[in-house]
Amino acid sequence: MRYMLLMYSRETPEGPTPDEVDALIRDHSALLTDAKRKGVLLAVEGLRPTVTATTVRMQDGKALVLDGPFAETKEQLAGYYILECRDLDEAVEWAKRMPTACKGSSGCVEIRPVGELPVAPETL
């Protein structure tokens, strides 16, 4: 089953320090390499900070274009992985290894099973 692992991290106005960036790159690379080697990695992306976010909200049939993320929360969506896992427990094990959720740094990973598209992607 495909699971999307959404990583939420605490954002600071000044952004991560160069050391923190180095550590993040190193940890994600290690995780990526391992996920690729085990054949479970389907997709991975990191997102620019939420100052760059735009939300399009539908209200009474009209589209409102708004500055900022979907919700102002302490932790913001920072990136995602899509992994092919046997079950939820395997997805949880990967989530525990994500730099945002482990090693004392703050953040969390939301795990969502990916639904099947009603139309096969190749026909789109």
Place this chain on the structure above:
Amino acid sequence: MTGGSDSDADGYRAAAELVLREEAPRIVSALIRKSGSFDLAEDALQEAFSSAFVHWPKSGLPRNPGAWIMAVAERKLIDVARRKRTQNHTIEALTYESAQTTDQSRDEIESTEEYPDDRLRLIFTCCHPALNLEARIALTLRTLGRLTTTEIARAFLLPEATLAQRIVRAKTKIREARIPYEVPAHDALPERLESVLAVIYLIFNESYSATIGETLVRSDLAAEAIRLGRTLRELLAGEPEVLGLLALMLLHDSRRDGRVNSRGELVPLEEQDRLRWHQAQIDEGMRTLDAAITHRRPGPYQLQAAIAATHARATTADATDWAEIAALYGQLVRLLPTPVVALNHAVALAMAEGFEEGLDRVDRLGAFGALDGYRLYHASRADLLRRLGRREEARSAYERALALTTNRVEEAYLRKRVASLG
């Protein structure tokens, strides 16, 4: 013969119901593994019971009713799978196949004396941390216990629809998020077992001290929790905390008849008629605790059971070994450093070493503020103040406790205390 057929049918119905209550968790756990679905398993089981009600009065009670039910339910599962596969085929083909399966299963029914036991998988799945706590409790009681949805709802003072919906949601999450149906691997076991034990203990506590309501002891839930504890002991006898939890529940529950008097009033431990404690249950609790201790891996449940055992050993309240209890709480505080455990430690020390110092200790704990909304903090303070003869302060502390309690039996007890202080 014809004259007795009605009562025979009743007899078979009673036998079938007994099997349903006693063996349903084991059968359903195996059916879930085979079908990969809680709903399919439950439907198949239900259909198998309907068959039993029809067949047993005609052909007699099978040698192993559980195995009979299992085999018939399994056949129903095969039928469902086949129906799905052959939806486009002719009805004749389907009938032929079903008839064949029936003959096959009948042979199996004669020979099968044992059927697989997957209850351990079922327990771990029902208590999976990815389910919310209420859902874990409802699902565990529904699939592994012997209460109906109506009975569980009544015990938790919930509308039946609310409880049913919790169970449906939990099953949906298990299916859609693919929560595995297996016993966790060795390295994950301690963490996952903790959740299982917590669920069982919460069910027990809900019965022991109802949060809201008229009666203090809701014995259905206590009996169910103990039953679940026994099941877990049967399946995981090598885990000392499993034994510790069972011992703790047995020892606490042995006091149930002493805890409330004939007028339905709460009787504190000190004033309980110890002859009303259930000695056989105390003995079983003690034996279970002894078995746990031989593993030499102490844990919170074993320590709490040891505390309950110390109370059980005292033939009178005055004979209570408070020094031992205080020492056990001292160990428990190190494993579970919560304000409530610290409070109990302080109270035990007060009983062992003196009320004055004890009250100081309790007040120092209270100074952190975490216990201010906890009724038993104020009740414990009140109790120590009363023993010290500080009536006014005792009374206002009882009143603080009174304002925080939601249980009518406890409320009546606290009112009586306030009244006795004039």
